[in-house]
Amino acid sequence: MSSDIDELIEKYRQARGGLIPLLQETQELKGFLSRETLEKIASGMNLSLAKVVGVATFYHQFHLEPRGKYIIRVCMGTACHVRGAADILAAMEKELGVRVGDTTPDLTFTLEQVACLGACGLAPVIMINEDTHGKLTPDQVPEILAKYRQKTAVIH
Amino acid sequence: MKRSILVCGGTGCVSSHSRLVHDALEKELRTRGLDKQFELKYTGCHGFCEQGPIITVEPEGYFYCQVTDEHVPKLVDSLREGSVYEDLLYKDPETQERVKTRDEVPFYKKQKRLVLKNCGRINPENIEDYLKTGGYQTLDKVFNMPPEAVIEEVKASGLRGRGGGGFPTGLKWAYAREARGDKKYLICNADEGDPGAFMDRSILEGDPHRVLEGMLIAGYAIGASEGFVYIRAEYPLAVKRLAMAIRQAREKGYLGNNILGSGFNFNIHISQGAGAFVCGEETALIASLQGNRGMPRPRPPFPATKGLWDRPTVVNNVETLANLPVILNMGAGAYASIGTKQSKGTKIFALTGKIKNTGLVEVPMGITLREIIFDIGGGIRNGKKFKAVQIGGPSGGCLGEEHLDLPIDYDSLIEAGAMMGSGGLVVMDEDTCMVELARFFLSFTRMEACGKCTPCREGNTRLLEILNRIVEGKGEPRDLDLLETLGRNIIDTSLCGLGQSAPNPVLSALRYFRPEYEMHVKQKICPAGVCKDLLSYRIIEEKCKACGLCLKHCPVGAITGAKGQPHRIDPEMCEKCGECLKKCPFGAIVTAGGDRIGKNKNDYQWDHVPRTRELHDLESGRRERY
Structure with missing residues (x-):
């Protein structure tokens, strides 16, 4: 699996300004940029680790921690706030x-x-990847999460 | 003549499922054997995203809104009969009358669509469509002119940079032309990051070849052989269509070596930004293209003399480049006859906020805000009153009612304390708190600041702290002067455009809405009823029927009252959640100064709390946060 990164490094080693597209494609491949990956990129591109990490932490697109298969975004806007978004988040x-x-x-x-x-009309609202779930109550949370857990189980 | 059905494939309509409509139409036409008689096209943005998905039928120009796949069978009936599908026509909210064609829709009437001419009319994924509209024809003319003459033509047209600052484009080119370097570069800045601006995305999605043609003209004029499009990775559709356009242009010989036998070589590469607002600044963009952190550097030297890889480089915005084919086509003289003395041509604005018709509008420079907001935008939603308009995104400023008749151009806006910026226009009504709005913009710019220079990094943080204090009800009268002094210092001393413009929303709001700020710090009242910490709820005794609903619904038990006796709210315990106000059937519960009485339980909904709406409207045009 690391040979994929080697291939990418090879592709961008000669390219001027190749570090950002290299990080973009590596992240697409691995889901996030681990320390190990960044070290590999640094040595492969003949750059200091500080430089690579500096670039990776500057842009919003890059993640240095693994991310979940499902990104849950809990809305904390005013409408959701007064309708109990904090309880949803706590749940x-x-x-x-x-x-x-x-x-x-x-x-x-x-x-x-x-x-x-x-989606203030649906407050409180959350998004799980591209799906919107609105008018939530804290007791619905386990049920919703279970649905996604099930999906993952099927895929696995 | 073959009739065309144009289905909008812009990002706005795609998210309201225009692809489904397109596919259903395709299938329906095929099963009925009509696919030879009609040409079905998936086009770029029509600009009227609010009414999407949008379909137009040419040559009649029928303009259908909010079409779903369920409408498709009937729509095809009407197409076959050559009739109009009344139910789908746009309904004028004023007169309640349906209008047949696009040109009759008030939203389009006052527009002058030169740059957006093809958007929504051609298939952006097919170069032939662009060629049929006269695309790439200016190249013959341009390649027969000496580059200096092209620069003179653009200078004469009066074109100024559409990305924000408004620097004369021809002059920028002349500097790069004169600069010495073994190689020169042209960069198309498509790192559109302003919350509430999406014109560059729409041009790239709807008419990508126009941008390429503009780049060829610019590249020829400055003597560049290589061009880059620095585009946000968050615009996947634009990236895809641009890549497609580059490939097609190369196949047709409009890109590559010895283009059209002129001896001019030019290639274009796409470079995807990784999500940093500051990269819209040209020196930061260049740093990013070189694979570094996108931090700006002091100018001079300007990129025109020392830019990408230290070579002379011109950075032009998408809309600027898209204007070039227009100028070369109609001639500098004709172009310069549009607009005001110092600002020529048209400008595209992204109209959002509390307005009836949101969308993308192209208007001649010098048009008044009133015309844009009331004639094109249809006025304020829900019968509310106009309060302010924020021009130019987080770098711009807030203008109030007294500016509605100001003819807008680069200079008049700067004089008024705002700026053209990238052309975001967020309209606010009486429910908007100007302190909270300034706080929102500043929290955005502060988060996006690169951290290199102290005034911006520290100064804007302090500004934000003061604003936070004010909205939390802990502000002091002296804070207002502090905001002003600090804001001006930041503008004077910051390194790049981001820092130099970040205090604009605060300073302009202080200038035009000072009484509102004063009420926040002196009386601790938020007149718009937005700042939660400044709200206080109380029950009007005469109106209270002691029904007990509020008491029952108060989550913290702050309401007391016996049967038959007016209830009261304990201000110490009240959490200001607004539940009681929503529940009271008699409108007996009021906030702050008592000017926001809920007449019935639906009258005051938290859904209409402006802060959320603005965030929504602002973010709809903005990057998705990871």
């Missing part, structure tokens, strides 16, 4: 066993909060 944290911003150890879910998803 999520409890059910997943992670804090906001973190990913479950089995890499199924990443829990994030966002400013507004723009």
Whole structure:
């Protein structure tokens, strides 16, 4: 599997300004940029690790931690806030066993909060990848998560 | 003549499922054996995203809105009969009358679509469509002119950079032309990051060859042999169509070596940005293209003399480049006759916010805000009153009612304390809190600041802290002067355009809406009823029927009252959640100064709290956060 990265490094080694597209394609391949990956890229591109990490941390697109298969975005906009978004978030944290911003150890879910998803009529609302779930109550949370867990189980 | 059915394939319509409609239409036409009589096209953005998915029928020009796949069988009936499908026509919200063609829709009437001419009319994935509209024809003319003459032509047209600053394009080119270097580069800046601006995306999605043609003209003029399009990775459809266009142009000989036998060589590469707002600044963009952190550097030397890989480089915005075929086609004189003394041609604005018709509009420079907001935009939603308009995104400023009749161009906006920016126009109504809005923009710019220079990194952080304090009800009167002094210092001392413009929303709001700021810090009142910490709820005794609904629904038990007695809210315990106000059937519960009385339980909905709406409208045009 690391040979894929070698191939990518080979592809961009000679290209001027190749570090960013290399990081983009590597992340597409691996899902995130681990320290090991970054070290490999640094030595392959003949750059310091500081330089590579510097670039990787500058842009929003790059993730240095593994991310879940499903990204849960809990809306914390005003409309959702007054309708109990904080309770939804708390239920999520409890059910997943992670804090906001973190990913479950089995890499199924990443829990994030966002400013507004723009579905205020459905408040409180969350998005799991591309699906919107609205008018939530905290007791619906386990049920919804179970659906996605099931999906993963089938795929596996 | 074969009739055409044009289905909008812009990002807005795609998210309202225009692809489904297109596919259903294709199938329906085929099963009925009509696919030879009609040409079905998947086009770029029509601009009226609010009404999507949009379909137009040419040559009649019938304009259908909000079409779903369920409408398809009846739509095909009408196509076969050559009749109009009344139910799908746009309904004028004022007169309630249906209008048949696009040109009759008020949204389009006052527009002057030169750059967006093809958007929504041609298939962006087929170069033939572009060629049929006269595409790439300016190249014959351009290649027969000396490059200096092309520069003179663009200078004479008065074209200024559409990306924000408004620097004269011809002059920028002349510097690069004169600069010495073994190689020169042209960069198309498609790193559109302003919340609420999406014109560059729409041009690239709807008419990518126009941008390539513009790049060829610019490249020839400055003597560049290589061009880059620096485009956001968050615009996947635009990236795809651009790549397709480059491939087709290469096959047709419009890109490559010795183009059209002129001896001019030019190639275009796509480079995808990795998500950093500051990369819209040209020196930061160049740093990013070179594979570094996208941090700006001091200018001079300007990129025109020392840019990408230290070679002379011109960075032009998408819309600027898309104007070039127009100029070369109609001639500098005719182009310069449009607009105002110092700002020529048209400008595309992304109209969003509390307005009836949101979407993309192209208007001549010098048009008034009133014409854009009320004639094109249809005025304010839900019968509310206009309060302010934010021009130019987070770098721009807030203008109020007194500016509605200001003819807008680069200079008039700067004079008024705003700026053209990339052309985002966010309209606000009376429910918008100007302090909270400024806070929103500043939190955006602060988060996107690169951290290189101190005034921007530290200064904007302090500005934001002060604003946070004010919206939390902890502001002091002296904070207002502090905001002003600090803001001006940041503008004077920051390294790049991001820092130099970040305080604009705050300073302009202070200039035009100072009483609102003063109420926040002195009386601790938010007149728009937005800042939660400044709200206080109370029950009007005369109106209270002691039904007990509020008491029952108060989550913290802050409401007391016996049967038959007016209830009251304990301000100490009240969490200001607004549940009681929503539940009261008699409108007895009021907030702050008592000016926002809920007449019935549906009258005051938290869904209409402006902060959320603005965030939504702003973010709809903006990158998706990872």
